[in-house]
Amino acid sequence: MKSSSQTADPPGGADPIDGAAPAEAGSLAGRSPGQLMWRRFRRDRTGMVSACVVIVFFLLALLAPLISRLYGKDPYTTYGLDRPGLLNEFFYPVKPNGGIDGEFWFGVEPQLGRDVFTQLLYGIRTSLLIATAVTVLCLITGVVVGVTAGYLGGRTDYLLSRFIDLLLAFPAQLSFVAFTPVVYALFVSPEKETPTALRVITLITVMWALGWMGLARLLRGQVLSLREREFIEAAKVTGASPWRIIRKELLPNLWTPILVQSTLMLPTFVTTEAGLSFLGVGIVEPTPDWGRMFATGARHYQNDITYMFFPGIAMVIFVVAFNLLGDSVRDAFDPKTKR
Amino acid sequence: MTSSRRHRTRLGAVALAAGALVLSACSSGGGGGSDDGPERTTDKNRASNYSLGTAADSTGPAAPVPGAKKGGTINVLQRDAFDHLDPAQIYYSDALTVQLLYNRSLTTYKVGANGRVTVVGDLATDTGKSSDGGRTWTYTLKDGLKFEDGSPITSADVRQSVERLYASFANDGPQYIPQWLSGDGQSFRKALPDGPYKGKHLPKSVLDTPDEKTIVFHFKAPHADTPYAVAMPNIGAVPAAPGKDTQQRYDSHPVSSGPYKIGTLKPGKSLTLVRNDQWDPKTDAVRHQYPDRYDISFGVQEPDSSRRLLADRGSDRQGMSFSNAVTLETGPSVLKDASTKSRTFNEIQPYVDYMAINMDRIKDKKVRQALAYAMPNGQILGQFGGARAGQVAGNLLAPSAAGWKDTDPFGKKKFPAGDTDTARKLLKEAGKEGQEIVYAYPNTTEYQNVSVVVTKALRKAGFTVQKKEIDSNNYATEISKVDNTFDIYRASWGADWPVASTVVPPLFDSRVLSDGSQNYWHLRNTAVDRDIDRINKITDVKQASAEWVTLADRILTEDVPAVPIFYNRLWSIWGSGIGGVKYHSVYGSADPSDAYVK
Numbered sequence: 001m002k003s004s005s006q007t008a009d010p011p012g013g014a015d016p017i018d019g020a021a022p023a024e025a026g027s028l029a030g031r032s033p034g035q036l037m038w039r040r041f042r043r044d045r046t047g048m049v050s051a052c053v054v055i056v057f058f059l060l061a062l063l064a065p066l067i068s069r070l071y072g073k074d075p076y077t078t079y080g081l082d083r084p085g086l087l088n089e090f091f092y093p094v095k096p097n098g099g100i101d102g103e104f105w106f107g108v109e110p111q112l113g114r115d116v117f118t119q120l121l122y123g124i125r126t127s128l129l130i131a132t133a134v135t136v137l138c139l140i141t142g143v144v145v146g147v148t149a150g151y152l153g154g155r156t157d158y159l160l161s162r163f164i165d166l167l168l169a170f171p172a173q174l175s176f177v178a179f180t181p182v183v184y185a186l187f188v189s190p191e192k193e194t195p196t197a198l199r200v201i202t203l204i205t206v207m208w209a210l211g212w213m214g215l216a217r218l219l220r221g222q223v224l225s226l227r228e229r230e231f232i233e234a235a236k237v238t239g240a241s242p243w244r245i246i247r248k249e250l251l252p253n254l255w256t257p258i259l260v261q262s263t264l265m266l267p268t269f270v271t272t273e274a275g276l277s278f279l280g281v282g283i284v285e286p287t288p289d290w291g292r293m294f295a296t297g298a299r300h301y302q303n304d305i306t307y308m309f310f311p312g313i314a315m316v317i318f319v320v321a322f323n324l325l326g327d328s329v330r331d332a333f334d335p336k337t338k339r
Numbered sequence: 340m341t342s343s344r345r346h347r348t349r350l351g352a353v354a355l356a357a358g359a360l361v362l363s364a365c366s367s368g369g370g371g372g373s374d375d376g377p378e379r380t381t382d383k384n385r386a387s388n389y390s391l392g393t394a395a396d397s398t399g400p401a402a403p404v405p406g407a408k409k410g411g412t413i414n415v416l417q418r419d420a421f422d423h424l425d426p427a428q429i430y431y432s433d434a435l436t437v438q439l440l441y442n443r444s445l446t447t448y449k450v451g452a453n454g455r456v457t458v459v460g461d462l463a464t465d466t467g468k469s470s471d472g473g474r475t476w477t478y479t480l481k482d483g484l485k486f487e488d489g490s491p492i493t494s495a496d497v498r499q500s501v502e503r504l505y506a507s508f509a510n511d512g513p514q515y516i517p518q519w520l521s522g523d524g525q526s527f528r529k530a531l532p533d534g535p536y537k538g539k540h541l542p543k544s545v546l547d548t549p550d551e552k553t554i555v556f557h558f559k560a561p562h563a564d565t566p567y568a569v570a571m572p573n574i575g576a577v578p579a580a581p582g583k584d585t586q587q588r589y590d591s592h593p594v595s596s597g598p599y600k601i602g603t604l605k606p607g608k609s610l611t612l613v614r615n616d617q618w619d620p621k622t623d624a625v626r627h628q629y630p631d632r633y634d635i636s637f638g639v640q641e642p643d644s645s646r647r648l649l650a651d652r653g654s655d656r657q658g659m660s661f662s663n664a665v666t667l668e669t670g671p672s673v674l675k676d677a678s679t680k681s682r683t684f685n686e687i688q689p690y691v692d693y694m695a696i697n698m699d700r701i702k703d704k705k706v707r708q709a710l711a712y713a714m715p716n717g718q719i720l721g722q723f724g725g726a727r728a729g730q731v732a733g734n735l736l737a738p739s740a741a742g743w744k745d746t747d748p749f750g751k752k753k754f755p756a757g758d759t760d761t762a763r764k765l766l767k768e769a770g771k772e773g774q775e776i777v778y779a780y781p782n783t784t785e786y787q788n789v790s791v792v793v794t795k796a797l798r799k800a801g802f803t804v805q806k807k808e809i810d811s812n813n814y815a816t817e818i819s820k821v822d823n824t825f826d827i828y829r830a831s832w833g834a835d836w837p838v839a840s841t842v843v844p845p846l847f848d849s850r851v852l853s854d855g856s857q858n859y860w861h862l863r864n865t866a867v868d869r870d871i872d873r874i875n876k877i878t879d880v881k882q883a884s885a886e887w888v889t890l891a892d893r894i895l896t897e898d899v900p901a902v903p904i905f906y907n908r909l910w911s912i913w914g915s916g917i918g919g920v921k922y923h924s925v926y927g928s929a930d931p932s933d934a935y936v937k
Contacts, residue, residue, distance in 0.1 A: 078718075078791070078792065078795065081718050081721065081756065081792065082756070087721075089725050089726055089727070090667050090670050090671055090724055090725055090727070091667070091721040091722070091724070091725055092667075092671065111667075111721060112722075112788055112791055112792070181810065190824045191777050191805060191807075191824050192777075192805050193804075193805040193806045193807065194808075280782055280783070280784075284782070284806075284808055285787040285788065285790055285791045286791050286794070295784065296784070299668060299784060300668065302646075302668055302669065302671075303667075303671045303672070
């Protein structure tokens with residue numbers, strides 16, 4: 001991973017600004033590194049396109065209820081079962097291409113006959129909600145643990161690092177499969193349905209518990225090297241408190257790896273969540289879920305390949321866009337790594 | 340009567356059906372409408388098709404299959420490894436089918452191509468002679484019967500096969516005969532605690548072998564369906580000669596009395612059956628010995644086996660499966676290919692799917708009736724592939740039960756999505772609107788889908804539904820606990836032979852109720868128990884059958900312990916390189932007795 005090898009610059013450091021800078025040197029306007037980064041980013045066409053795609057995905061997820069109201073369908077009604085003529089004797093869509101028509105834009109689901117378009121919208125919503133929550137939690141934990149270990153060093157560093165090693169040694173996927181039913185059994189009365197909220201929280205918790213270590217380790221390394229730099233020494237000599245040093249001196253130098261990592265983490269969590277649903281330990285029916293749509297698609301590919309296209313293509317576009325966005329953000333932050 | 344389930348439930352079938360995502364074809368759309376549905380063909384599985392054969396029917400050799408020739412290998416694709424090969428332990432339909440090839444019982448079923456099933460003598464010369472008002476049954480063995488090692492089969496070997504059922508290891512198979520001889524439940528084991536292994540035998544007043552060829556059963560009560568009970572694989576021949584019956588270890592290499600013997604067994608992987616040259620076709624009215632061998636491989640999931648057999652390439656051309664079905668994933672392709680018509684069948688099985696209602700928790704009959712009306716049978720069946728996977732059930736008995744009547748008290752056939760209005764009305768009358776229902780289902784793709792339609796239908800009818808998903812490996816155990824905390828759950832049962840005496844007593848007798856029993860609904864009705872005892876005493880099978888059917892219908896309408904959902908169907912496909920595959924309507928599987936390699 002390129003991001004881990006990059007060196008951090010002191011804030012406001014006198015790095016030579018890339019080729020664009022001399023052209024505008026005439027105005028001699030003072031710009032913060034953030035502004036510079038933004039200017040570089042805006043000139044990166046791939047970055048802008050993928051950023052737009054990502055934003056569209058988030059908007060679709062946020063506005064799913066509104067869109068589905070305008071569209072006039074919801075993801076729960078079994079249209080195909082309630083209305084004769086949509087599903088055939090095997091309960092596959094009667095019309096070609098998965099039953100796509102003016103009414104059902106992406107077709108109808110085999111067997112249950114629900115609307116694929118709203119299923120996908122709500123499925124993306126579920127998956128993005130979970131993935132975003134996990135990413136935020138992992139970021140916070142990773143930063144806190146990584147910076148603490150790196151800055152304090154010594155015994156604290158040793159203990160925290162071994163703890164990270166321990167967690168890294170857990171087979172993540174297996175642990176998810178094993179732990180989720182245990183959590184449900186602990187918190188839910190045997191006579192009550194497991195609330196969807198609890199399922200979501202459980203998923204977020206287990207993915208978070210085993211997802212933050214990479215970032216923490218990376219930041220620890222960064223902090224270790226920064227700690228010995230002159231500007232930190234100087235801050236110490238002037239009597240700055242450790243809290244101030246971390247906030248004002250260290251963190252600004254860590255934004256690049258943090259941002260880059262998080263743009264890589266989020267799509268990973270989306271796919272992990274999809275994988276869990278695929279394996280049957282994620283979100284269950286009737287809550288729409290992106291990953292489960294894959295499982296359904298894989299089951300019916302012989303007879304209704306169209307069904308798999310929509311969640312599949314949407315997922316590919318999303319993951320690629322998000323990864324490209326991550327690349328562009330990194331390039332914008334640190335022009336030296338630009339290819 | 341027995342605590343063993345015969346039906347290998349469908350729910351195991353679902354484990355990750357999606358392996359390789361090979362996109363082989365473009366979407367040409369589902370198409371639709373054109374249904375030359377399976378219902379149009381006449382059902383082979385009707386009790387009217389069953390009869391008891393004469394001694395002439397029981398005399399071999401079996402009529403040759405037109406066009407059949409000797410030689411070649413048949414490859415059998417099976418989802419699960421057989422639980423047991425020891426005939427004493429076999430109770431599942433896949434193992435019941437394979438034992439037809441290497442194990443002979445006193446009687447057996449002669450299945451005609453037209454679906455007519457005749458019970459004929461197999462080791463015995465006929466289906467048995469009864470005396471003493473149906474309490475005593477006498478069987479005479481045919482001449483020329485031999486084990487695979489060439490030693491003759493005598494009445495002592497038949498006695499061995501019965502007496503070993505008393506030993507403590509023999510607990511997975513049916514237990515009709517020992518129970519009828521020595522006492523109900525597990526009490527029969529006291530009559531011969533160690534089986535025949537310590538030199539003791541049942542007294543002559545119970546099981547008598549007056550000469551080498553004759554065996555006499557003296558039952559405690561009259562049992563008119565003895566010819567069927569001795570067709571179960573565990574009433575056959577196990578060598579009584581010292582050292583041949585290896586008790587538990589017999590499971591890995593039973594001594595063959597049929598046309599094939601065990602070649603090699605790789606546990607969990609494969610089984611090879613090779614010709615048994617000691618088998619004399621003149622003694623056998625049912626079996627043939629056309630192929631040289633059967634190569635049976637395990638672990639082939641249903642979508643895979645049907646895809647392979649449909650593709651019909653390489654060794655799959657000589658392929659078949661005893662119990663793997665064509666699932667909805669491959670169903671449309673099988674139909675599209677006209678050439679497959681001659682190498683498939685789709686027949687109704689003796690297995691019924693129920694939605695059990697826990698009567699310990701849902702005590703109000705009106706609520707149970709409302710549940711029965713509300714259940715969306717047609718939609719549930721749709722999740723398994725519709726009319727080719729089963730047929731909506733109207734009552735508790737499968738159409739194969741003798742004397743079956745097409746009753747449908749809750750209008751299940753008329754309302755595929757459930758009769759919501761009637762259900763809501765009943766719930767209102769009971770004053771239980773919003774009644775909470777804890778609905779347990781195995782956590783598999785198919786049953787998650789089923790849970791969607793069930794929940795929707797029940798909510799519409801005014802129930803509040805709490806869905807509980809259960810790990811599919813533990814599901815059977817969880818729901819058969821008497822103190823389970825669920826209100827409704829899916830259960831399934833199949834008759835051991837086409838008389839409801841193998842359905843009503845194990846399912847609805849309150850005295851069998853215990854953890855692991857098949858009284859899933861916890862029906863405790865002494866009137867029903869009394870009726871079961873009364874009908875069990877009737878010696879005329881025909882009259883008894885009619886009474887069982889009446890009783891089952893009365894239980895359904897008056898106690899409402901369960902909602903019948905659908906009768907299972909088996910859609911079987913085999914390679915174009917073999918012929919003679921037919922449907923075994925008693926075991927609900929593809930019968931290899933007549934099979935040959937073209």
